[in-house]
Amino acid sequence: MAEVSRIFQSVVLAPFSHKVDGVSNYHYKLYRRNRNNIINIRCCSSISTAETTKFTKTRDIPWGCETDSLENASNLQKWLSESGLPAQKMDIQRVDVGERGLVALNNIRKGEKLLFVPTELVITADSKWSNSEAGDVLKQYNIPDWPFIATYLISEASLMKSSRWSNYISALPRQPYSLLYWTRSELDRYLEASQIRERAIERINNVIGTYNDLRLRIFSKHPDLFPEEIFNIETFNWSFGILFSRLVRLPSMNGRVALVPWADMLNHNCEVKTFLDYDRSSQGIVFTTDRAYLPGEQVFISYGRKSNGELLLSYGFVPREGTNPSDSVEVSMSLKKSDKCYKEKVEALKKHGLSASECFPVQVTGWPLELMAFAYLAVSPPSMSRQFEEMAAAASNKTTSRKEIKYPEIEEEALQFVLDSCESSISKYSKFLQASGEMDLDVTNPKQLNRRVFLKQLAVDLCTSERRILYRSQYILRRRLRDIRSGELRALKLFDGLRNIFK
Ligand SMILES: C[S@@+](CC[C@H](N)C(=O)[O-])C[C@H]1O[C@@H](n2cnc3c(N)ncnc32)[C@H](O)[C@@H]1O
Numbered sequence: 001m002a003e004v005s006r007i008f009q010s011v012v013l014a015p016f017s018h019k020v021d022g023v024s025n026y027h028y029k030l031y032r033r034n035r036n037n038i039i040n041i042r043c044c045s046s047i048s049t050a051e052t053t054k055f056t057k058t059r060d061i062p063w064g065c066e067t068d069s070l071e072n073a074s075n076l077q078k079w080l081s082e083s084g085l086p087a088q089k090m091d092i093q094r095v096d097v098g099e100r101g102l103v104a105l106n107n108i109r110k111g112e113k114l115l116f117v118p119t120e121l122v123i124t125a126d127s128k129w130s131n132s133e134a135g136d137v138l139k140q141y142n143i144p145d146w147p148f149i150a151t152y153l154i155s156e157a158s159l160m161k162s163s164r165w166s167n168y169i170s171a172l173p174r175q176p177y178s179l180l181y182w183t184r185s186e187l188d189r190y191l192e193a194s195q196i197r198e199r200a201i202e203r204i205n206n207v208i209g210t211y212n213d214l215r216l217r218i219f220s221k222h223p224d225l226f227p228e229e230i231f232n233i234e235t236f237n238w239s240f241g242i243l244f245s246r247l248v249r250l251p252s253m254n255g256r257v258a259l260v261p262w263a264d265m266l267n268h269n270c271e272v273k274t275f276l277d278y279d280r281s282s283q284g285i286v287f288t289t290d291r292a293y294l295p296g297e298q299v300f301i302s303y304g305r306k307s308n309g310e311l312l313l314s315y316g317f318v319p320r321e322g323t324n325p326s327d328s329v330e331v332s333m334s335l336k337k338s339d340k341c342y343k344e345k346v347e348a349l350k351k352h353g354l355s356a357s358e359c360f361p362v363q364v365t366g367w368p369l370e371l372m373a374f375a376y377l378a379v380s381p382p383s384m385s386r387q388f389e390e391m392a393a394a395a396s397n398k399t400t401s402r403k404e405i406k407y408p409e410i411e412e413e414a415l416q417f418v419l420d421s422c423e424s425s426i427s428k429y430s431k432f433l434q435a436s437g438e439m440d441l442d443v444t445n446p447k448q449l450n451r452r453v454f455l456k457q458l459a460v461d462l463c464t465s466e467r468r469i470l471y472r473s474q475y476i477l478r479r480r481l482r483d484i485r486s487g488e489l490r491a492l493k494l495f496d497g498l499r500n501i502f503k
Pocket residue numbers: 001067068097098099100101173176177245246264265266267268269314315316317318
């Protein structure tokens with residue numbers, strides 16, 4: 001939900017390399033409404049690193065529910081009202097976008113505050129542990145909020161009815177949607193063209209690294225409090241999947257991260273700007289509507305200004321093409337190894353925390369200053385070596401002054417370099433999109449087929465939207481280059497004309 005996924009990258013305990021000694025293997029069931037069709041998926045999946053694919057004993061997640069279960073949602077609703085949630089103007093219902101969601105019961109005005117979930121009904125790193133001994137041990141280790149809450153959630157879930165959160169946990173999806181649950185071969189097969197594949201692999205490895213760190217440092221020393229049957233990579237994948245798709249950062253609570261039961265039934269809409277926050281006057285979690293809703297309409301919030309790739313990564317869905325104003329595509333750019341100044345340029349980039357290959361986000365509306373600075377550096381000749389440092393600094397977004405740098409003498413080459421990078425990306429997307437019709441011919445297992453159809457559809461939606469942005473950039477770049485070249489041609493003609501006069 002609000003801007004949390006990126007934070008994870010910096011807070012997980014990830015001193016571990018990508019070497020993994022345990023790999024997860026799931027059996028799970030997915031029921032997914034995709035646009036107008038319901039696709040039913042039941043399959044087995046595994047998460048593995050590139051190097052290792054070791055299958056361990058299958059362990060099912062014994063808590064949570066199907067992603068569209070209304071029965072569990074109504075038990076949650078009942079428990080929340082009994083626990084102090086005020087009467088609501090919304091109800092959990094089956095919806096077209098997001099399977100379950102909150103639907104207006106009455107007219108809701110624009111600018112109205114909704115929800116008022118009391119802080120006692122919110123899960124944070126300060127929540128009371130039902131197993132207080134386990135909580136006390138974990139607190140001694142100074143664990144960051146994400147892995148701390150992930151462990152808390154598993155601990156509470158394992159206590160089933162004895163946990164005060166049992167009605168909440170029973171209404172959480174047993175298999176939340178996100179790229180965390182795609183196998184390595186699925187990521188390679190469907191997302192090869194998109195940079196989001198790298199982010200997904202990094203995230204999967206971070207979760208495994210975090211779990212391994214907790215296991216080595218804490219769980220193995222307290223097996224009575226953290227038994228492996230409960231605290232294992234499968235349950236950690238589940239709890240991190242829940243956090244990625246439901247945790248919110250509350251700006252008015254000093255940026256605390258929290259799981260907010262009931263509020264986390266709200267689905268995302270790219271056009272909506274309102275988000276969840278703590279309201280000091282009512283001392284509850286609220287959001288203020290930025291449009292009116294009629295009874296029966298689904299109410300939405302914003303999970304943050306995220307690209308389609310980021311939404312797929314954390315939440316497992318891709319908005320309809322052209323509906324996400326925050327959509328962007330990561331374009332990869334690399335220095336040429338044959339560059340005479342390759343070493344000096346790499347050195348300059350290194351000083352600013354960059355490497356010879358970098359990715360930059362491109363939007364329909366344009367590209368960042370950093371991308372142009374990297375392009376200038378990539379094409380600059382040895383005679384400009386004194387400017388390498390300045391270019392590398394501007395390519396890194398760490399500089400405080402985000403001044404646009406311009407080198408008219410190499411602008412054409414730099415734009416051509418950006419165009420080449422976009423075109424090489426476009427060809428990867430086109431290759432995938434062309435082949436996607438034939439991709440499933442080799443499927444022999446019908447159960448796998450449904451999953452493949454579903455994942456492929458998500459990948460096709462993502463790749464189509466990312467390629468669309470690149471097409472737009474290609475158009476703008478070609479026009480700029482044409483203008484520069486025709487300007488040069490005019491200047492050349494003028495020069496020739498003058499020369500003829502003086503002759
Ligand atoms: C915070 S939960 C929202 C409640 C969720 N629908 C449920 O029933 O538990 C986030 C999940 O809802 C679904 N979702 C939210 N917004 C969506 C959208 N615009 N399109 C499709 N699915 C969406 C995704 O599965 C996502 O992982």
